[in-house]
Amino acid sequence: MKIGIIGLGRFGELITKYLSKECEVYIFSRTNKDNEIEKLNAVPAKEEDISKMDIIIPCVPISKFEDTLVKIKDLLKEDVLVVDVCSVKKYPLDLMEKILPDKVQVLGTHPLFGPDSASESLDGKKIVLCKARVDDELYKKIRDYLIKQNLEVIEVSPDEHDKDISNSLILTHFIGRALIDMGTDSLKIDTVGYKRLLTILETVENDTMQLFDDMNNYNSYSKETRNNFLGAINKVNKRLEK
Numbered sequence: 001m002k003i004g005i006i007g008l009g010r011f012g013e014l015i016t017k018y019l020s021k022e023c024e025v026y027i028f029s030r031t032n033k034d035n036e037i038e039k040l041n042a043v044p045a046k047e048e049d050i051s052k053m054d055i056i057i058p059c060v061p062i063s064k065f066e067d068t069l070v071k072i073k074d075l076l077k078e079d080v081l082v083v084d085v086c087s088v089k090k091y092p093l094d095l096m097e098k099i100l101p102d103k104v105q106v107l108g109t110h111p112l113f114g115p116d117s118a119s120e121s122l123d124g125k126k127i128v129l130c131k132a133r134v135d136d137e138l139y140k141k142i143r144d145y146l147i148k149q150n151l152e153v154i155e156v157s158p159d160e161h162d163k164d165i166s167n168s169l170i171l172t173h174f175i176g177r178a179l180i181d182m183g184t185d186s187l188k189i190d191t192v193g194y195k196r197l198l199t200i201l202e203t204v205e206n207d208t209m210q211l212f213d214d215m216n217n218y219n220s221y222s223k224e225t226r227n228n229f230l231g232a233i234n235k236v237n238k239r240l241e242k
Contacts, residue, residue, distance in 0.1 A: 002026065004045065004053030006068060008033050010115040010206075011085065012059035016040045018122060018149070026050060051075035057083045062214035065092050069099045081105040081134060087169060087211070089130050089158035091218045097133060106133040107142070108158060110165070116206055123150040130158045166221035173212055174226055176204030 001023045005012055008029045017040060019025050026045035027037045034044040050056060051072050058068045065086065076082070082104055084092040089108050096106040108130030111118075118125055127146055131139055146153050156164075179201060186198060204212070216222040 001055065002053045004028065004050035004056045005042075005059055006047070006050060006056065006072070007059040008036065009059060011111075013040060014115045014118060015057070015059070015085070015111070016042050026053060047072065048075055051080075052077055053080065055081045055083060057085060059085060061210050062086050062088060062091065062218050063210070066095050066099070069095055073100055073104075076101065076104050078103040079105060079135075081107060081138060083107045083109055085109055085111060086218075087165065087215050088219045089128070089161040089165075090220070093130060093132050093158050102133075104133075105135060105138065107139070108132055108161075110161060112169075114207075116202065121150075124152065125150075126152045126154055128154045128156060128161050130156065130161060162219050163221050166219050166225040170215050170219060170222050171225055171229060172200060173204045173207070173215065174229065176200040177212060180205065 003019055003023050003025050005016060005025060005027045008016075008027055012027070013036070016025050016027065016037075020041040025040075025042040026049060027033075027040075027042050028045050028047050028050045029037070037044045056072070056076070058065060058072075060068050065084070069082075082096060082100060084096065084107075086092045086108075087110055089110060093106065093108045096108075100106060108128075110128040110130075112126040112128065113122070129139075129143065129146075143153055143155075179197070184198065184201065187194070216226075
C-alpha cells in the first residue's frame with residue numbers, strides 16, 4: 001500500500017518510522033527535507049505525487065488543516081482515503097466532509113502517543129478512530145492493522161472524543177504550561193508527589209505553543225474545562241484565605 005504524508009514535523013517522522021516497515025511511504029514537505037526523508041526509508045515527493053497515493057495523511061497543524069485540504073482537493077483520485085491525525089476530531093472531520101469531493105473517503109484518528117512516548121515501541125499505546133466516510137472493508141483492514149501493531153483501538157464519535165480529550169490531554173497541557181511559566185523545576189528538598197508533578201512537564205515541554213493554542217482554539221469543550229479547573233482552584237484558594 002502506498003501512503004502519502006504531507007508535512008514532516010516530529011509526529012510525521014514518528015509515524016513514518018513505523019509505517020515504512022510495511023508500506024511504501026512518500027512525503028511532501030514545503031521545506032527541503034530530502035535527506036531526513038530518505039533516512040526514514042521514505043521517498044521525497046511533490047504535492048501532486050502525494051495526491052495519487054492510496055492513503056493520504058496530512059501531518060500539519062490544526063490551524064493549517066483547512067488550507068491543506070483546499071490545496072489538494074482537486075488533485076485527489078477516486079476512492080483515496082484521507083486520514084487526519086489531529087488532537088481534536090469534530091473540526092477536521094467536518095472540514096474533510098465539507099471540502100473533499102464525495103468520491104474521497106474520510107477517516108478521523110487521534111494517536112494518543114507522540115515522539116516522546118512512542119519512540120521505542122507502540123505496544124500498549126492507544127489510538128482513537130472516528131469512522132466517517134470510509135468503506136467498511138477498508139476500515140476493518142485499518143483497524144486490524146492497528147491492532148496487529150499492539151495498539152489499543154478506541155472507537156468513538158468526534159464529539160465524545162473532544163469532550164474526553166478536553167478533560168485529559170488539554171487539561172494536562174494547561175497545567176503543564178502554567179507550571180512552566182512559574183519556572184517549576186527539580187529541587188533538592190522535594191517529595192515523591194512533587195517529582196510526580198514534574199512528569200507533567202515531560203508531556204508538554206517538547207510540544208509547540210502552536211499545538212497548545214490549536215488544541216484549545218479548535219475544541220469546543222476546552223474553554224469549559226479551563227473555567228471549571230480555574231473555578232476549582234479559586235475555591236480551594238478561598239478556603240485558605242479565611
